[in-house]
Structures are given as C-alpha cells and as structure tokens.
Amino acid sequence: MSVWVEGSVIENIHWTENLFSLRIDAPIEKFKAGQFTSLGLDFEGERIARPYSFLNAPGQQPIEFFFYTAIDGVLSNAMTNLKFGDKIFVKRKANGFFTxxxxxxxxxxxxxxxxxxxxxxxxxxxxxxxxxxxxxxxxxxxxxxxxxxxxxxxxxxxxxxxxxxxxxxxxxxxxxxxxxxxxxxxxxxxxxxxxxxxxxxxxxxxxxxxxxxxxxxxxxxxxxxxxxxxxxxxxxxxxxxxxxxxx
Ligand SMILES: NC(=O)c1ccc[n+]([C@@H]2O[C@H](COP(=O)([O-])OP(=O)(O)OC[C@H]3O[C@@H](n4cnc5c(N)ncnc54)[C@H](OP(=O)(O)O)[C@@H]3O)[C@@H](O)[C@H]2O)c1
Structure with a gap:
C-alpha cells in the first residue's frame, strides 16, 4: 500500500499576509489528536514534503492544517496558491508522540x-x-x-x-x-x-x-x-x- 494518498483541496483560507490554512479531503488512516502527517507537492518530478500537525479532530473530514509562509519555503509558498480542487499528497499514516x-x-x-x-x-x-x-x-x-x-x-x-x-x-x-x-x-x-x-x-x-x-x-x-x-x-x-x- 502506498505511503502517500492524493488529497483534494476543499478550501484555502488566507488569514494574514503570512498565515493561511488548508482544508483537504484525503482518505488517510485514523490518527490521534496531537499527531502530524506530511504534506507534499511535486516540483519537476521531485516531491518536497514537510510534517504538519492536524488541527482537526480525529475522524473529521476535511482534514485541516495551519501554516506560516516561510520566506524561502518552496513548499509553503506553493501551498498558499492552492485552490479548490487542486491535488496535494498526504501521508496515509500519522506520526508523533505529542498526544x-x-x-x-x-x-x-x-x-x-x-x-x-x-x-x-x-x-x-x-x-x-x-x-x-x-x-x-x-x-x-x-x-x-x-x-x-x-x-x-x-x-x-x-x-x-x-x-x-x-x-x-x-x-x-x-x-x-x-x-x-x-x-x-x-x-x-x-x-x-x-x-x-x-x-x-x-x-x-x-x-x-x-x-x-x-x-x-x-x-x-x-x-x-x-x-x-x-x-x-x-x-x-x-x-x-x-x-x-x-x-
Ligand atoms: N518552519 C516552521 O514550521 C515554522 C512555523 C512557524 C513559524 N516559523 C518561523 O517563525 C517565524 C515567524 O513566525 P511566528 O510569528 O509564527 O513565530 P515566532 O517568531 O515564533 O513568534 C511567535 C511568538 O513567539 C515569541 N517568541 C519568539 N522567541 C521566543 C522565545 N525564545 N521565548 C518565548 N517566546 C518567543 C514571539 O515573541 P517576540 O515577538 O518577542 O519575538 C512571538 O510572540 C518565521 O521566521 C518562520 O519562518 C517556522
């Protein structure tokens, strides 16, 4: 079974110049509150991915993440431009012990x-x-x-x-x-x-x-x-x- 699933962006909320949230529909496995998964996008055939904590409760869809746009962050800068229906990769299994x-x-x-x-x-x-x-x-x-x-x-x-x-x-x-x-x-x-x-x-x-x-x-x-x-x-x-x- 693949490590990644394909998610679909439901909403991209731009709160401030540097803060935004993504709501994503993705068929992931159940996680524990406090855990993180990885989000990734492909750039010229190479996947760039980073870990992000879930903001939504376990079992809720869409899943939700809260971001700061790092000035030199290739991934976060690309993610700020995602729109409804765009695809984003999500790791199927969550990780972490901050629970x-x-x-x-x-x-x-x-x-x-x-x-x-x-x-x-x-x-x-x-x-x-x-x-x-x-x-x-x-x-x-x-x-x-x-x-x-x-x-x-x-x-x-x-x-x-x-x-x-x-x-x-x-x-x-x-x-x-x-x-x-x-x-x-x-x-x-x-x-x-x-x-x-x-x-x-x-x-x-x-x-x-x-x-x-x-x-x-x-x-x-x-x-x-x-x-x-x-x-x-x-x-x-x-x-x-x-x-x-x-x-
Ligand atoms: N890579 C990531 O995952 C990630 C995520 C979020 C943010 N960031 C980085 O954080 C920067 C700005 O983000 P931000 O405004 O959310 O975060 P921030 O700079 O961490 O500021 C948030 C709060 O934390 C305080 N703070 C900073 N250093 C502290 C310390 N040693 N002890 C206690 N409080 C401290 C700040 O106070 P002061 O105003 O007094 O500094 C501010 O009130 C950017 O450079 C960004 O790249 C990175």
Missing amino acids: LEEVPDGKTLWLLATGTGVAPYFSMLETEEPWERFKKIVLVHAVRKAEDLRYQNLVNKFSSTYHDRFIFKAFVSRESSATALPGRIPAAITDGLLEKSVGIKLSAENSQLMLCGNPDMITDSIAALKTKGLKKHRRRDPGQITVEKYW
Whole structure:
C-alpha cells in the first residue's frame, strides 16, 4: 500500500499576509489528536514534503492544517496558491508522540503555544479525553500581532461549552493589545504574570503542561518551569512537561 494518498483541496483560507490554512479531503488512516502527517507537492518530478500537525479532530473530514509562509519555503509558498480542487499528497499514516496519552494525569492541563503551534491543541480540545481527565484546561496562544490570533471561533466554542473549566489567554508581543497580555510566555512564567492572570498556580503536584511551537520558547519555558519545581516528562521518569518543537 502506498505511503502517500492524493488529497483534494476543499478550501484555502488566507488569514494574514503570512498565515493561511488548508482544508483537504484525503482518505488517510485514523490518527490521534496531537499527531502530524506530511504534506507534499511535486516540483519537476521531485516531491518536497514537510510534517504538519492536524488541527482537526480525529475522524473529521476535511482534514485541516495551519501554516506560516516561510520566506524561502518552496513548499509553503506553493501551498498558499492552492485552490479548490487542486491535488496535494498526504501521508496515509500519522506520526508523533505529542498526544494526551503521553501526558500523566493532573488537575490542570496547560497548553502553551506560539504561532501555528496552537494547531494540535485544537485537535485535542475537540475530543472528549482532556475534558474527562482534567478539571481545568488553560490554552495560551502567544503571537507577534493580534491579527495572528486565529481560530477564535473554536476558542469561543470551548468557552461556551465548558465555561470556567476552560481558560484562554493570548500574548501579543509586538504591539499593544487591549485583550492580550504583553511579552513572552517564559518571562510571564518567571514573574508570575501567567499564574496571576489565569488565577491558577503552576505546581508539580497539580499541573501538566504541553509546549508547542518556537523551539526557543520551549527551551526558555522549560528553564522557567524548572525554577518552580517542574520538569520534563519521560515515561521512565515522570514529570509535568511534554513538548513538540515546530522547526
Ligand atoms: N518552519 C516552521 O514550521 C515554522 C512555523 C512557524 C513559524 N516559523 C518561523 O517563525 C517565524 C515567524 O513566525 P511566528 O510569528 O509564527 O513565530 P515566532 O517568531 O515564533 O513568534 C511567535 C511568538 O513567539 C515569541 N517568541 C519568539 N522567541 C521566543 C522565545 N525564545 N521565548 C518565548 N517566546 C518567543 C514571539 O515573541 P517576540 O515577538 O518577542 O519575538 C512571538 O510572540 C518565521 O521566521 C518562520 O519562518 C517556522
């Protein structure tokens, strides 16, 4: 059986100059929320492909992906121009361990993301599992500009379904925003701004965290969380932090 299936573009949504999403109909195998597949296009007979996390919930069609157009990215630049009905290759089988089954139980689940790294969390939040396992869920989305805060319809849906069990916090770092916190996630962990604005303490006893996106955010956040007694989770050495670096 071929590794690749041919998908058909259902919609290409251009959110901003650099952010877009693709909705694709593709006969893939079932995946777990938080996993990624590869998307590919052929250029002069050669397939260029890259891994991307699913934004949609398992079992949903069309499948959906959230992208940043890298300035020199051949694939992402070609993908921004795809239109309804265009073909794109999708790996049949998903991969990855950034899933809730890798996260130990806890009272509060913190989902921290920069940029397009928020995608796997929307997939997870559309499933029952986090709501059955955690009392509270905090979604933190850090972006450069307020216009980069996309998928607010999903954020509003989780708020109206789960009320005070769901808390959303945005960080906007490169302009002032009336509704978002300023600066970066690691600094806000260190100086207590994040805990204060959410109203929940970060602790090794009660918290589980997932970090996704900019690799420097992940490194700096782990360092900040260490000073509060939290550490990376490993199957053989349980902790509180599970990570996925995006590039
Ligand atoms: N290859 C990929 O898969 C991929 C995906 C997305 C983005 N990117 C790359 O990321 C760049 C822009 O994308 P973007 O705006 O989504 O992402 P970004 O530069 O990572 O910015 C998103 C947020 O992360 C913050 N941030 C940056 N470094 C941090 C650190 N060390 N600790 C904590 N927070 C940090 C930024 O704050 P500041 O404003 O203070 O920097 C900003 O608020 C481009 O160069 C693009 O190529 C690559």
